[in-house]
Amino acid sequence: MENVLIIDDDKSTLEAMSDALDSQGYEVISKSSGKEALTAMKEKRFDVVLTDLKMPDVDGMDILKAAKDMDPYAQVIMITAHGSVDTAVEAMRAGAVDFIEKPVKSLVELRSKIRKAIDRQMQSLREQNNILQNQNMVLQYQNTSLQHQINEKFGFSTIIGNSKPMHEIFSQLMLIAPSKANVLICGETGTGKELIAHAIHANSSRKDKPFIPINCAAISSSLLESELFGHERGAFTGAIKQRQGAFELANEGTLLLDEVSEMSIETQAKFLRVVEDQQFMRLGGSSKITVDVRIISSTNRDLEKEVESGRFREDLYYRLKVVTINIPPLRERKEDIPILVNTFLGEFSEKNNKNVESINIEALDKLVNYDWPGNVRELRNCLESMVVMSRSTNLEVNDLPLNIREISLSSAQPIKQSGMSIDEIEREAIKKALESTDGNKTQAAEMLKIGLRTLHRKIEKYGLT
Numbered sequence: 001m002e003n004v005l006i007i008d009d010d011k012s013t014l015e016a017m018s019d020a021l022d023s024q025g026y027e028v029i030s031k032s033s034g035k036e037a038l039t040a041m042k043e044k045r046f047d048v049v050l051t052d053l054k055m056p057d058v059d060g061m062d063i064l065k066a067a068k069d070m071d072p073y074a075q076v077i078m079i080t081a082h083g084s085v086d087t088a089v090e091a092m093r094a095g096a097v098d099f100i101e102k103p104v105k106s107l108v109e110l111r112s113k114i115r116k117a118i119d120r121q122m123q124s125l126r127e128q129n130n131i132l133q134n135q136n137m138v139l140q141y142q143n144t145s146l147q148h149q150i151n152e153k154f155g156f157s158t159i160i161g162n163s164k165p166m167h168e169i170f171s172q173l174m175l176i177a178p179s180k181a182n183v184l185i186c187g188e189t190g191t192g193k194e195l196i197a198h199a200i201h202a203n204s205s206r207k208d209k210p211f212i213p214i215n216c217a218a219i220s221s222s223l224l225e226s227e228l229f230g231h232e233r234g235a236f237t238g239a240i241k242q243r244q245g246a247f248e249l250a251n252e253g254t255l256l257l258d259e260v261s262e263m264s265i266e267t268q269a270k271f272l273r274v275v276e277d278q279q280f281m282r283l284g285g286s287s288k289i290t291v292d293v294r295i296i297s298s299t300n301r302d303l304e305k306e307v308e309s310g311r312f313r314e315d316l317y318y319r320l321k322v323v324t325i326n327i328p329p330l331r332e333r334k335e336d337i338p339i340l341v342n343t344f345l346g347e348f349s350e351k352n353n354k355n356v357e358s359i360n361i362e363a364l365d366k367l368v369n370y371d372w373p374g375n376v377r378e379l380r381n382c383l384e385s386m387v388v389m390s391r392s393t394n395l396e397v398n399d400l401p402l403n404i405r406e407i408s409l410s411s412a413q414p415i416k417q418s419g420m421s422i423d424e425i426e427r428e429a430i431k432k433a434l435e436s437t438d439g440n441k442t443q444a445a446e447m448l449k450i451g452l453r454t455l456h457r458k459i460e461k462y463g464l465t
Contacts, residue, residue: 002118003027003044007037007051007063008079013104017050020107021114034058038066045071048117052079052102053087061091068095073124075117079104159192159199160343163333169196169325176323177203182275184320185298187327190377193298194258196325201254206294209253212246217259224267226283229274235284247280251291260297260320261306265313272316295320330372330379337368340376344383345395356387359395361447366400366407427462430455434464 004026008014011032018030029044031037034055041049049067053060060078067074078091078099091099097120098113159166176183177200185193194213201211219227226235230245246255257263263271274280275295279288297320306312330337341359349356359367372378386399397405433444445455458464 002047003029004048004050004114005037005040005046006030007032007034007049007055007060009033009052009055010102013052013079013102016107017104017110020110024111024114026114034060034063037063041066041070046074047121048075048077048114050077050079050114053091053099054081061094064091064094064096073121075121077113077117159195160340161333161336162339163335165328165333166336169327172325173199173203176200176325178205179323180294181322182295182320183297183322184303184324185296185327186303186324187298187300188329188375189300190375191327191329192376193300193327194256196327197254197256197296197298200296201294204254204294206253210250211254211256212250213256213258214246215258217262221264221267224263225270228267228271229280229282231283232285235282239284242282245282247274247291247293248289250293252293254294254296257295257297257320259299261299261301261303261312265311268313268316272313272319275316275319297321330375334368337379338364340379341367341383344380345387348384348387352384352388354387354390355393356390356395357393360397363395363397363400366397366404369407370404427458427464430458430462431464434459 004021006014006017006021006028007030008017009032014030014032018028022028029040029046031040034051034057037049037051038058040046046067049063051060051063064076064078067076076091076096078096079102080087080099081102097117100110100113104110159170161167161169173196183197183200185196187193197213198211201207214224214227216224226239226243226245228245228247230243230248231239233239233242270280278292279290281288303312303317303321307314307317341364345356345359348354367379367382374381382401382404385401386395390399430444433447434441437443437447441455441459442452445452450458
């Protein structure tokens with residue numbers, strides 16, 4: 001049932017209009033002051049607001065502004081005194097959809113204006129829904145719904161992906177996280193190894209205890225031991241006070257050794273003893289400290305080759321890789337790119353106070369076809385730059401970095417193979433377009449730059465049912 005809020009300080013007019021609309025089946029709320037109306041609008045959404053323009057406390061223009069702030073699709077009709085048409089026109093410029101003169105002489109006219117306002121609102125909502133559907137088709141995923149399903153099933157909200165390789169990783173994580181086993185995470189730079197480590201910790205029995213990351217590549221060999229084991233006062237030049245190391249800080253929690261392959265052979269030997277015994281001494285110390293720490297290691301190198309070359313201890317390697325997770329590079333799971341793009345658009349629009357809502361299909365196609373040597377990290381940086389520099393709500397090809405903009409490959413345009421006829425090439429193009437849109441013919445026609453009727457005819461011609 002459509003609901004209408006009527007505001008007028010003339011009680012006889014208020015009563016007459018309320019009765020006229022109530023008899024038509026509308027849910028009518030009537031208020032005799034602007035202040036009362038504002039309170040009602042905060043408590044309930046109204047399809048139509050019918051308000052007197054001139055009132056002693058809060059006038060109709062204030063009501064109009066409040067209604068539009070609360071609901072952009074609210075239909076506001078002004079009630080104006082005879083001869084105040086100029087003011088009514090001003091109100092319509094501010095967002096009112098119609099006005100009616102007072103005293104209201106025709107209740108039939110009043111009902112007609114209310115009906116038209118509701119029809120206009122329904123049309124606006126349908127158009128907005130179509131826009132949202134088109135945006136979702138362009139991005140190919142409804143990110144919020146999809147991510148909710150992934151979270152509900154797997155419980156790893158920080159990891160984004162719906163490809164087969166990512167589903168396999170989610171399945172692995174469900175088995176690994178509750179265990180106490182040490183984990184080795186392998187993958188190229190920028191694939192999200194630390195996110196995976198965080199997810200393992202957050203879904204383990206240690207989730208309420210510390211998660212301590214140490215980047216072995218960012219710390220010199222001489223300082224890494226102090227970072228890991230801590231030191232006593234006077235242990236070396238500059239050690240002016242006792243300091244706890246990462247092992248002590250991570251007690252009962254998780255220690256992440258990022259880029260573990262960069263650890264020197266000497267440090268590896270000392271580290272091995274701690275992994276085996278969960279005991280160590282601070283640098284310059286004389287008493288052993290016992291801890292309970294789960295160790296997660298990550299690397300962008302092939303540790304087996306590092307072992308073969310003598311740069312990494314074999315015994316430590318097997319201690320660290322009780323369980324191994326291999327994260328595929330982004331170029332091997334390109335079906336995840338649209339959902340990543342959608343997620344980053346929302347994140348960076350909010351972060352940078354921008355209003356970028358979508359990306360067109362041509363620009364998205366180029367992002368999907370780029371190889372991303374820097375993986376998800378490079379995609380994140382690219383999207384943030386595009387959002388910051390964008391001048392509209394929709395990202396286009398011209399917003400892409402030059403090296404990506406110049407990519408000519410399109411998911412809907414397969415490379416011509418020798419020996420293929422024109423018909424065979426056309427059939428393959430239509431087939432790929434239909435596959436990439438999950439059979440959505442309207443979207444496929446847009447991708448192929450042909451009419452929908454033409455697409456239907458060619459589908460029948462080539463037997464692509």
